[in-house]
Amino acid sequence: MLKRGFDIFFSIIALILLSPICLLLAVCIVLGSRGGVFYTQERVGRDGRNFRLIKFRTMIIGASLQGVLTIGENDQRITRFGRFLRSYKIDEIPQIINIIKGEMSFVGPRPEVRKYVTLYSKEQLKVLAVRPGLTDYASLEFFNENTLLGSSANPEETYINKIMPAKLALNLKYINDQSLKRYFFIIFKTLLRVIKRT
Numbered sequence: 374m375l376k377r378g379f380d381i382f383f384s385i386i387a388l389i390l391l392s393p394i395c396l397l398l399a400v401c402i403v404l405g406s407r408g409g410v411f412y413t414q415e416r417v418g419r420d421g422r423n424f425r426l427i428k429f430r431t432m433i434i435g436a437s438l439q440g441v442l443t444i445g446e447n448d449q450r451i452t453r454f455g456r457f458l459r460s461y462k463i464d465e466i467p468q469i470i471n472i473i474k475g476e477m478s479f480v481g482p483r484p485e486v487r488k489y490v491t492l493y494s495k496e497q498l499k500v501l502a503v504r505p506g507l508t509d510y511a512s513l514e515f516f517n518e519n520t521l522l523g524s525s526a527n528p529e530e531t532y533i534n535k536i537m538p539a540k541l542a543l544n545l546k547y548i549n550d551q552s553l554k555r556y557f558f559i560i561f562k563t564l565l566r567v568i569k570r571t
Contacts, residue, residue, distance in 0.1 A: 376556055380479055384472045391466060398429060398463065405454040408434045411467060416484035419504045424476040426484055427467040431455025442528055448519070459519070462567055468507050480559045481506025482544035489537060500544040503551075508563040510547050511540035516566055 399410040412430040414437065415423050436450035451459065458464040471477040477484070484505035493500075515521070515536060525531040547555065 380472050384469045387469050401454050402430055406452040417487055417490045418476055418484055421501050427470055429458055429464040429467055431458050431464045461570055478504040478506045480556045482509055497541045503548055510543040513562055514543055
């Protein structure tokens with residue numbers, strides 16, 4: 374209950390502070406390539422329920438038809454400005470709306486598309502017992518996931534057999550030892566990681 378309270382509080386503060394910046398980003402996205410400001414994708418949330426995850430659009434129109442994985446920094450589907458947004462995780466900011474709606478939390482397992490959730494084992498499905506998050510241990514560990522996939526001869530196989538199981542293990546680690554202390558620790562570490570990237 375306290376965690377949800379902090380989610381709402383921080384979301385409102387973030388929306389107020391970031392609104393001017395988001396407006397500027399929206400203009401840059403629209404001027405930089407054809408298409409809208411936002412990109413939504415169906416993801417699997419708490420208790421296996423689907424919801425629409427919101428991001429700033431970083432790819433060309435129809436990019437998802439070519440696959441759901443982003444293959445490295447040189448993925449030709451990514452727009453020039455989108456590359457900048459992804460580099461600093463700025464494209465994730467609109468998920469604050471998902472948090473306010475109760476579909477996500479600031480901290481929790483990153484929500485996955487149904488295609489990959491169907492591959493989860495019974496133990497791995499436990500990650501669906503909590504709200505998915507904007508960041509978590511796996512987000513920190515695989516901060517450069519796109520680069521790893523970009524260097525793989527078979528990105529899909531690498532993701533399913535190596536990256537996804539490792540991320541789910543970290544998700545379960547958080548779920549089995551949740552606390553406000555870890556909630557704030559992960560938020561702090563994520564902010565620090567983004568700042569260091571700059």
